[in-house]
Amino acid sequence: MKGIIIYKSKYGSTRKYAGWLKEATGFEMVEADKAKIDEVAQCDTIIFGGGIYAGGIAGVNFLKKNIAKLKGKKIVAFCCGASPFDAGFFNALKERNFSGDLAGIPLYYCRGGYDLASMHFMDKTLCKLLGKSVAKKDPAEREVWETALVDSAGAAHDWTDRSFIDPILKECKTA
Ligand SMILES: Cc1cc2nc3c(=O)[nH]c(=O)nc-3n(C[C@H](O)[C@H](O)[C@H](O)COP(=O)(O)O)c2cc1C
Numbered sequence: 001m002k003g004i005i006i007y008k009s010k011y012g013s014t015r016k017y018a019g020w021l022k023e024a025t026g027f028e029m030v031e032a033d034k035a036k037i038d039e040v041a042q043c044d045t046i047i048f049g050g051g052i053y054a055g056g057i058a059g060v061n062f063l064k065k066n067i068a069k070l071k072g073k074k075i076v077a078f079c080c081g082a083s084p085f086d087a088g089f090f091n092a093l094k095e096r097n098f099s100g101d102l103a104g105i106p107l108y109y110c111r112g113g114y115d116l117a118s119m120h121f122m123d124k125t126l127c128k129l130l131g132k133s134v135a136k137k138d139p140a141e142r143e144v145w146e147t148a149l150v151d152s153a154g155a156a157h158d159w160t161d162r163s164f165i166d167p168i169l170k171e172c173k174t175a
Pocket of ligand 1: 052
């Protein structure tokens with residue numbers, strides 16, 4: 001079985017998961033922006049992973065644009081965010097990013113990291129603003145990801161854990 005891991009990562013966590021998946025499967029990994037559909041279409045299994053930024057999953061446009069050429073392939077996706085897993089947050093994320101032709105693709109969550117200090121200027125500004133507005137909310141009214149954002153603002157966090165790839169590997173093995 002030939003497979004490929006396509007990923008889009010700004011700060012390294014999604015790339016780290018892609019690397020672990022490469023180790024476990026032997027599939028090659030390629031950045032979404034550099035992936036060539038003709039090469040991807042030669043694979044039987046496609047693992048896609050993207051970082052979550054403001055509710056969007058990076059790189060998903062590659063799948064949206066090319067899904068017609070990937071009919072009959074085994075496609076498994078994951079996304080990587082700072083929030084702890086929360087079913088409400090995850091289902092809304094899935095609906096927003098994996099609707100229409102992508103609706104049937106299994107999507108998994110891998111927790112990433114959060115470090116304001118290492119962010120690019122625009123991202124840092126956005127996250128600081130978001131943090132300030134969430135901090136004003138009553139803690140009981142905050143969403144799980146909002147609580148994580150406020151709690152994480154002061155220090156560098158890395159929640160990456162190899163065990164998050166287990167269900168992705170299992171899914172790859174199902175027909
Ligand atoms: C501008 C910005 C927006 C973000 N929005 C979210 C979000 O909506 N939900 C979430 O769980 N994490 C969010 N994060 C955290 C990232 O998803 C997290 O840092 C993840 O590890 C990023 O993946 P990467 O390291 O592969 O870039 C955001 C980070 C940035 C910089």
